[in-house]
Amino acid sequence: MPQASFINKGVDSPYMKLLFLVLDGAADNANDVPTPYMAANKPGLDGLARQSRMGVHYPLGRGVAPESDSAVMSILGYDPNKYYTGRGPLEALGAGYKIREGYEVAFRANFATIDASRNIVDRRVGRNLSSEEAAELARAVDNMKLGGGRGYARVIPTIGHRAVVVIGSSDRLSGYVSNNDPGYARQGKISIAVPNPGKKLPPLEALDSSEEARRTAELANEFVDKAIKILADHEVNKRREREGKLPGNVILIRDAGHEIPHVEPAEKVFGLRFGAVTEMPVERGIAIALGMDSMPVSKYVGTKEEVLGERLEATLRLLDRVDVAYVHLKGPDEPGHDGDFKRKVEEIEAIDKYYVQRLNSDSLAVLVTSDHATPWRLRSHSGDPVPFMVKTGSGGDGFSRFDEVNALKGSLGIVEHGWFLLPLVLKLLRKD
Numbered sequence: 001m002p003q004a005s006f007i008n009k010g011v012d013s014p015y016m017k018l019l020f021l022v023l024d025g026a027a028d029n030a031n032d033v034p035t036p037y038m039a040a041n042k043p044g045l046d047g048l049a050r051q052s053r054m055g056v057h058y059p060l061g062r063g064v065a066p067e068s069d070s071a072v073m074s075i076l077g078y079d080p081n082k083y084y085t086g087r088g089p090l091e092a093l094g095a096g097y098k099i100r101e102g103y104e105v106a107f108r109a110n111f112a113t114i115d116a117s118r119n120i121v122d123r124r125v126g127r128n129l130s131s132e133e134a135a136e137l138a139r140a141v142d143n144m145k146l147g148g149g150r151g152y153a154r155v156i157p158t159i160g161h162r163a164v165v166v167i168g169s170s171d172r173l174s175g176y177v178s179n180n181d182p183g184y185a186r187q188g189k190i191s192i193a194v195p196n197p198g199k200k201l202p203p204l205e206a207l208d209s210s211e212e213a214r215r216t217a218e219l220a221n222e223f224v225d226k227a228i229k230i231l232a233d234h235e236v237n238k239r240r241e242r243e244g245k246l247p248g249n250v251i252l253i254r255d256a257g258h259e260i261p262h263v264e265p266a267e268k269v270f271g272l273r274f275g276a277v278t279e280m281p282v283e284r285g286i287a288i289a290l291g292m293d294s295m296p297v298s299k300y301v302g303t304k305e306e307v308l309g310e311r312l313e314a315t316l317r318l319l320d321r322v323d324v325a326y327v328h329l330k331g332p333d334e335p336g337h338d339g340d341f342k343r344k345v346e347e348i349e350a351i352d353k354y355y356v357q358r359l360n361s362d363s364l365a366v367l368v369t370s371d372h373a374t375p376w377r378l379r380s381h382s383g384d385p386v387p388f389m390v391k392t393g394s395g396g397d398g399f400s401r402f403d404e405v406n407a408l409k410g411s412l413g414i415v416e417h418g419w420f421l422l423p424l425v426l427k428l429l430r431k432d
């Protein structure tokens with residue numbers, strides 16, 4: 001049984017630990033009913049709803065459609081406007097690559113598909129590039145010499161079509177460069193999701209007048225061009241085309257950064273031990289950057305019961321040694337991006353059946369939410385309010401289901417920025 005830890009921290013809750021469960025992108029547009037939450041058969045989440053107080057939060061702010069990285073930092077209590085330094089360095093950290101700050105710039109990358117006119121056909125190679133195929137493609141463009149030998153590129157494959165690209169140089173570089181991925185547009189340090197993105201493959205551009213940013217954009221464009229030539233003839237792509245699949249013949253890069261966030265660890269900020277069960281490199285990188293006890297998982301192929309069972313087991317192991325277990329489950333986001341209502345409902349139902357219903361949460365405080373909404377009709381992240389519910393042990397709002405419409409009527413109201421959410425929940429659990 002977990003050790004009674006909250007009581008040592010002056011916490012009044014009858015519970016000893018907090019499970020912070022995030023269903024990536026599960027939130028949807030409350031005006032487009034029934035939402036997937038409403039349509040899903042989810043007795044586990046609805047059972048929690050009956051004991052919970054509810055509200056909604058705007059991960060970054062009203063109407064801001066965030067990427068998962070800035071949204072996750074925010075709901076973990078770190079204002080991205082102050083602490084966020086770009087997705088690339090976090091994805092790299094999560095993939096085991098710590099950048100040489102100031103001389104390396106890391107990007108989140110997608111293997112994608114372009115046609116002969118360099119128009120983007122698919123930003124994710126049809127979402128069926130295996131991690132093994134991506135690794136073969138990555139090897140062909142990794143360790144590329146750039147800039148007459150003063151620069152170089154590293155390509156680290158992660159999961160499926162996803163990868164990390166690191167542009168390095170013996171001269172100083174800067175992450176203040178644009179994206180060549182039209183799916184996300186830089187707005188200052190963060191990137192905002194773009195519904196219905198354009199098809200042209202834009203060059204990267206410096207976002208300030210520094211020589212470092214100019215140099216970085218120049219090296220990155222050289223990398224993208226050289227990679228297109230190399231990938232065009234790659235055996236993996238020739239085989240995929242023979243099989244009637246899209247080739248991964250371009251690398252889209254976005255969310256550059258030249259440093260990792262240097263922040264107070266979560267344990268110091270909140271006075272509680274934090275751990276994370278993470279599926280994707282970016283959440284893993286965030287957990288590492290925030291000094292959290294990261295519990296990675298390794299099973300990505302198998303039945304929902306097997307995959308979610310591994311996540312559940314990792315959660316229970318983590319709860320033995322931390323006060324707050326942050327668990328990030330990717331499932332519902334992808335069907336949201338793919339405009340697939342039915343699969344988004346199924347992903348929510350699978351999490352409910354193979355994770356929530358099998359987790360004995362009687363002795364736990366529980367906070368359930370999403371990092372952002374990925375409305376299935378929009379096929380992109382949105383700035384919609386994100387529902388949350390929290391079981392504190394001191395009663396609920398009387399709702400029998402967890403969904404966007406009930407949460408908007410919840411007693412906890414509207415949390416204007418995600419970084420206020422965790423302090424609010426911990427305050428509900430404490431005496432003060």
Ligand SMILES: O=C(O)[C@H](O)COP(=O)(O)O
Nearest residue numbers: 068110124162183333337
């Ligand atoms: O799935 C991911 O990696 C992100 O959450 C969305 O990125 P994408 O739009 O490039 O798929």
